[in-house]
Structures are given as structure tokens and as C-alpha cells.
Amino acid sequence: MTAPLTPPPPPHEQSPEGRQQPHPAWQAPPASGPAGYPVYPAAYEASYGQDGPGMKTELREAAVITVAVALAGAVLGVLWWWLAPHVPLIADDTAVYLKDTEGEQAIGVDGTFTLLALGFGALSALVVFLVRRRGGVPLVIGLAVGGLLGSLLAWRIGIWLGPTQNVVAHAKAVGKGVTFSAPLKLGAKGALLAWSLSALVVHLGLMALFGPRDPDPYQQSPYPATPPGPPTA
Numbered sequence: 195m196t197a198p199l200t201p202p203p204p205p206h207e208q209s210p211e212g213r214q215q216p217h218p219a220w221q222a223p224p225a226s227g228p229a230g231y232p233v234y235p236a237a238y239e240a241s242y243g244q245d246g247p248g249m250k251t252e253l254r255e256a257a258v259i260t261v262a263v264a265l266a267g268a269v270l271g272v273l274w275w276w277l278a279p280h281v282p283l284i285a286d287d288t289a290v291y292l293k294d295t296e297g298e299q300a301i302g303v304d305g306t307f308t309l310l311a312l313g314f315g316a317l318s319a320l321v322v323f324l325v326r327r328r329g330g331v332p333l334v335i336g337l338a339v340g341g342l343l344g345s346l347l348a349w350r351i352g353i354w355l356g357p358t359q360n361v362v363a364h365a366k367a368v369g370k371g372v373t374f375s376a377p378l379k380l381g382a383k384g385a386l387l388a389w390s391l392s393a394l395v396v397h398l399g400l401m402a403l404f405g406p407r408d409p410d411p412y413q414q415s416p417y418p419a420t421p422p423g424p425p426t427a
Contacts, residue, residue, distance in 0.1 A: 255326065256336030263318050263340025263393075264347060270314050270389075271351025274378075278306045278352070281376035285365035293373055300381060307348070308385040315341055315392025322393075323400045337397060341389035349386065352378050 279302040282293040322337055323329075356378030358364050368374045380386075 249332075252330050252332040256330075256332035258336075259322055259333060260336040260340040260343070263322075263337060264343035266314060266318065267344025267347035267389075268351055269348075270310055270344060271348035272355065273310055274307050274348060274352040275355040277310070278303045278378060282373050283361065283365070283376045284371065284373050285368075286370055290361055290365050300379075303378065304380060304382045304385055307352070307380055308382070308388045311341075311345055311348070311385060311388035312392040314344070315389040315394075316396045318389075319393040319396035319400065323397055323404075327404075327406060329397075329401050329405060334394065334397065337393050338390040341393045342386065345386040345389045349380055352380075 279299040281299040281303065282297070283290055284293045285291070318341065319337065322333065326333060353359070357375045359377045361377065364374055
């Protein structure tokens with residue numbers, strides 16, 4: 195009688211009843227979730243299952259940013275009134291005229307406001323990014339709305355601080371043939387959007403370059419790279 199060609203399994207792989215047990219080195223596939231979809235590892239759930247601190251917290255932070263950015267418009271208004279060129283006017287017995295008809299002071303008034311608004315937009319975006327690097331849609335909306343409100347506030351404060359809007363009364367007060375400054379006026383109303391546009395562009399660039407990155411769930415496989423070898427006796 196010849197011996198069997200296949201040796202019997204080791205003793206540690208046999209049950210007391212003699213049945214062969216599955217190899218301990220092989221792992222069972224992950225359990226299936228709803229509708230048969232596999233259950234992914236905890237790292238995937240941690241990165242994609244929890245979306246930030248919550249919508250209420252994000253809305254509250256966005257509201258704070260909106261108010262803070264809007265209040266900064268008061269500083270912009272003061273700087274605009276201080277740095278904007280004066281438009282010279284002169285009056286006679288019948289009307290009020292521009293003293294320098296070919297002057298570019300009126301364009302300089304709009305340009306000063308636009309440049310200041312662009313700078314304030316970039317600065318506010320940098321501050322918001324440093325305070326809260328995670329970003330978020332409510333934060334971006336708050337930054338844009340705050341920039342628009344800040345521009346409106348700066349516009350009104352600059353007009354309030356500047357020369358009186360009653361040009362006729364001002365001309366009568368200074369006298370005939372005396373040069374006086376025209377009221378501060380923003381001719382290009384599109385400059386009111388400069389703050390918001392600058393803030394959005396700068397914030398988007400900062401988030402793209404230095405913002406946090408989400409972990410790649412596909413780099414964290416639930417299966418081992420190579421199956422382990424058989425256990426040593």
C-alpha cells in the first residue's frame with residue numbers, strides 16, 4: 195500500500211474533529227454596507243464624513259467677517275478723502291466752471307478710490323485666510339458682501355468729509371473769481387466692486403497655493419499590500 199501523495203495539513207490547521215481550518219493569513223473582505231456597497235476604512239470616513247465644524251458655525255463666522263470687513267470701509271473713506279486730488283472750480287456772476295477744463299483730477303478721484311479698494315480687498319483676504327485657513331463657501335460670500343458694504347460706507351464717508359455738495363452756496367461763500375474745490379464724487383460706480391473682486395481673487399489664490407489638502411482615500415487601502423506569510427511554528 196502506497197503513502198498518500200498529499201501530506202496532511204499541520205496540526206494547528208486542523209480542528210479537533212479533523213476538519214481543515216481556513217488559513218489565518220488570509221483576511222476576509224470588508225463587510226458590505228447598504229445596497230451592497232463596501233464599507234471603507236475609518237480614514238476615508240473621517241476625511242469625507244465630517245464636513246467641517248458645521249453650517250451654523252460657518253454662518254456665524256461669515257457674519258462676523260462681513261461686519262468686520264464692512265466696518266473697515268470707514269478707514270477707506272477717510273483715506274480716499276485725504277488722498278484724492280481736488281477738482282478746482284471757479285465762479286463768476288452767472289455760473290460755476292471748471293478752472294482747468296483739461297485737467298484729470300476727476301479721473302484721479304475715481305482712480306484713487308479704486309486703487310485703495312483693491313488694496314483693502316487684498317489685505318482683508320489675507321487676514322481672513324490667516325485667521326481661518328479652512329475656507330468655505332459662507333466665508334467667501336461674507337468676504338464679498340463685506341467688501342461691497344465697506345465700499346459703500348467708504349463712498350458715503352468720503353463725500354461727507356469732503357467739500358459741501360451745495361456748489362452754489364459754496365461759490366457764493368468764497369466769492370467771485372476765487373478757486374474752490376468741487377464736492378468729492380465717484381464718477382465710475384463700478385469702483386464699488388473693486389474691493390470684493392480683489393478679495394475673492396486673492397483669497398482664491400491663497401487657498402490654491404497654501405490651503406489645506408484633503409487626504410486621498412484611495413491611498414489608504416483596507417487590504418494589505420502583500421499577504422503575510424504562513425505563521426511560524
